[in-house]
Amino acid sequence: MADKTIKSADRVAEEIIEWAEGHGLETAFDRAERLHPCPIGHSGACCKICFMGPCRLVGPDAEEKAAGVCGATLPVVSARNFLRMVAAGTAAHSDHARDMAFTLLEAATGEAPDFKIKDEVKLRKLAGILDIPTDGKTKEIIAKEVAEKIISQFGQQKGELAFIRRAPKKRQEVWRKWGLVPRGIDREVAEAMHRTNMGVDQDPENLMMAALKVSLADGWGGCMFSTDITDILFGTPRPRRSQASIGIMKEDEVNVVVHGHEPTLAEMVVEAAQEKEMLDYAKQKGAKGINLVGMCCTANEVLMRHGIPTAGGFLNQELAVMTGLAEAVMVDVQCIMPAIAQAAKKFHTKIITTSHKGKMIDAVHVQYDEHRAKEVARQVLRLAIDNFANRTAEGSRVHETTPVIAGFSHEYIDYMQGGRFRASFRPLNDAIMAGRIRGVAGIVGCNNPRIAQDSIHDYLAEEFIKNDVLVVSTGCGAAACAKAGFMTPETALEKAGPGLREVCEAIGIPPILHLGACVDNSRILTVATHMVNEGGLGDDISDLPAVGIAPEWMSEKALAIGCYFVASGMYVIFGSESPVEASETVKHIKRNVWEERVGGKLEFVADPDEILKKSLEHIDKKRDALKLRKYEPGRFGVERKLMSMADRRKLEAIAKPHEIK
Numbered sequence: 001m002a003d004k005t006i007k008s009a010d011r012v013a014e015e016i017i018e019w020a021e022g023h024g025l026e027t028a029f030d031r032a033e034r035l036h037p038c039p040i041g042h043s044g045a046c047c048k049i050c051f052m053g054p055c056r057l058v059g060p061d062a063e064e065k066a067a068g069v070c071g072a073t074l075p076v077v078s079a080r081n082f083l084r085m086v087a088a089g090t091a092a093h094s095d096h097a098r099d100m101a102f103t104l105l106e107a108a109t110g111e112a113p114d115f116k117i118k119d120e121v122k123l124r125k126l127a128g129i130l131d132i133p134t135d136g137k138t139k140e141i142i143a144k145e146v147a148e149k150i151i152s153q154f155g156q157q158k159g160e161l162a163f164i165r166r167a168p169k170k171r172q173e174v175w176r177k178w179g180l181v182p183r184g185i186d187r188e189v190a191e192a193m194h195r196t197n198m199g200v201d202q203d204p205e206n207l208m209m210a211a212l213k214v215s216l217a218d219g220w221g222g223c224m225f226s227t228d229i230t231d232i233l234f235g236t237p238r239p240r241r242s243q244a245s246i247g248i249m250k251e252d253e254v255n256v257v258v259h260g261h262e263p264t265l266a267e268m269v270v271e272a273a274q275e276k277e278m279l280d281y282a283k284q285k286g287a288k289g290i291n292l293v294g295m296c297c298t299a300n301e302v303l304m305r306h307g308i309p310t311a312g313g314f315l316n317q318e319l320a321v322m323t324g325l326a327e328a329v330m331v332d333v334q335c336i337m338p339a340i341a342q343a344a345k346k347f348h349t350k351i352i353t354t355s356h357k358g359k360m361i362d363a364v365h366v367q368y369d370e371h372r373a374k375e376v377a378r379q380v381l382r383l384a385i386d387n388f389a390n391r392t393a394e395g396s397r398v399h400e401t402t403p404v405i406a407g408f409s410h411e412y413i414d415y416m417q418g419g420r421f422r423a424s425f426r427p428l429n430d431a432i433m434a435g436r437i438r439g440v441a442g443i444v445g446c447n448n449p450r451i452a453q454d455s456i457h458d459y460l461a462e463e464f465i466k467n468d469v470l471v472v473s474t475g476c477g478a479a480a481c482a483k484a485g486f487m488t489p490e491t492a493l494e495k496a497g498p499g500l501r502e503v504c505e506a507i508g509i510p511p512i513l514h515l516g517a518c519v520d521n522s523r524i525l526t527v528a529t530h531m532v533n534e535g536g537l538g539d540d541i542s543d544l545p546a547v548g549i550a551p552e553w554m555s556e557k558a559l560a561i562g563c564y565f566v567a568s569g570m571y572v573i574f575g576s577e578s579p580v581e582a583s584e585t586v587k588h589i590k591r592n593v594w595e596e597r598v599g600g601k602l603e604f605v606a607d608p609d610e611i612l613k614k615s616l617e618h619i620d621k622k623r624d625a626l627k628l629r630k631y632e633p634g635r636f637g638v639e640r641k642l643m644s645m646a647d648r649r650k651l652e653a654i655a656k657p658h659e660i661k
């Protein structure tokens with residue numbers, strides 16, 4: 001599988017890493033080699049929640065015998081650490097969602113005049129889910145009421161989070177039975193922080209169930225709110241062709257990298273970069289134009305909606321600076337390495353922070369303000385354009401790119417299976433039932449420099465499609481597949497198994513679907529729910545022949561996502577080591593107790609072949625339980641005929657993008 005001698009499976013990235021090594025420049029890959037993780041903290045056996053410690057719970061029979069100064073045992077410490085990580089991940093996604101909700105509110109009231117409501121159909125649908133009457137109301141009034149309702153969900157103290165009712169009925173019952181229904185997002189995060197404070201929750205099982213509860217506030221709260229509001233404001237994605245790779249930087253244009261997570265300012269930059277005044281200014285400064293390049297999840301947002309090329313995921317940020325071609329890297333929040341400001345000192349690149357929540361030494365700060373968003377975007381672009389003249393010959397110049405098709409919102413997945421009037425999940429369910437598609441795998445999450453970048457993402461994606469498993473992808477996992485060239489319909493012809501290939505050809509889609517940013521993992525929850533509601537694949541998400549995998553994870557946000565998939569009934573596998581490896585009790589809870597109670601479980605598996613084997617076994621086990629036709633490559637049962645490409649084109653001709661359900 002992965003070549004252990006390389007640092008990245010992304011060929012362009014590997015070339016820049018080698019160039020950096022040759023020029024005495026350090027990257028995260030070098031620091032990961034130099035800094036060995038502390039084995040005690042790494043395995044969840046270090047408690048530093050009070051100042052009697054930190055206590056290290058190690059030694060023979062640590063599980064039973066080790067205790068901190070207060071008497072906390074290894075399972076308690078380990079479960080407490082885990083819950084804190086999930087709460088932090090939930091807080092990050094949800095705070096992003098809160099900003100989106102305030103932008104929607106101010107767009108509706110006219111206080112943020114640069115933002116408009118682009119998808120009114122989705123807005124009205126959301127109002128329906130939130131029990132907000134829409135008859136006779138303008139879209140602005142509906143948007144205001146929707147935004148206010150969503151904002152209230154953060155601080156809601158009692159009752160149930162509104163979107164819980166979007167899950168299959170049986171799933172909701174499971175959550176109610178185990179007391180897992182979140183009340184309000186902030187309440188669950190605050191309670192998790194309280195419970196993990198010194199001397200509060202000392203029961204590992206109770207702590208781990210709390211991790212599921214807070215994660216549900218993320219998946220069916222923060223992430224889902226964020227996805228829906230972003231679609232309403234900036235349009236629900238539909239497939240777009242673009243390019244992926246750091247090689248997308250242009251020699252003769254002003255290169256502006258938009259990096260981070262919240263898409264609001266990036267959207268404004270996309271609009272401002274097309275203004276004549278900006279383009280003239282760039283020309284006046286000697287550039288042929290302005291080249292916008294995405295990075296991390298901001299990249300996924302602007303790729304899905306505007307076809308802006310992606311320079312890749314998390315580990316490509318320093319490398320983008322090292323091309324010597326980036327006039328500016330604009331950042332906001334999350335997954336932004338402080339190292340980029342240090343790398344930028346050796347080049348002409350300006351690192352521009354834009355959020356009061358995320359400042360950085362040695363960066364330029366331009367404060368984002370939604371009330372004058374477009375003007376802030378122009379200010380960022382002007383800084384970048386002014387910097388064009390400072391470009392030197394320094395840098396690793398590689399110009400190889402890969403084509404990608406991204407933009408598979410759950411609405412589009414619905415639509416692509418039958419057009420505007422017959423949109424449904426029936427064809428997908430039928431293909432699974434007939435054994436054409438063996439199952440579905442979500443390959444999501446980060447890169448981690450302790451693993452050759454993209455290597456496991458790429459390996460698993462390729463193996464799954466070869467085995468007729470449809471892959472859905474988000475976050476840096478999606479960037480990995482995009483850079484590897486797996487996200488075009490041609491991939492289906494070349495690499496997919498015969499059944500999956502037939503389905504992809506019939507619909508005209510790649511066998512690996514780019515569903516967006518990490519918050520868009522909520523789209524996977526929605527897709528799974530649609531599949532259940534369509535019928536034939538059981539009556540709960542836990543019945544689906546599906547797995548979720550984060551093979552190169554590093555962020556607390558990834559753990560929150562993993563937990564909300566588990567709580568929603570999925571088998572979830574994370575690569576590399578477990579952050580609770582030290583405690584057998586905690587490992588037992590997340591594998592066995594969770595599975596008994598919610599039907600999903602979480603495992604950490606370092607070996608990619610083992611991940612693949614376990615995933616396929618799980619998919620086949622679920623197929624058996626559903627009494628579906630046994631999967632055999634190349635042998636399918638009878639199913640409904642899918643639409644041909646010609647049929648679908650006819651439908652697309654009459655369905656405008658904003659009309660897609």
Ligand code: NFS
Pocket residue numbers: 261296297313314334335444445446447474475476477517518519554555557558
């Ligand atoms: Ni997700 Fe996006 Fe990437 Fe990991 Fe970071 S960019 S929110 S956390 S590293 S996938």
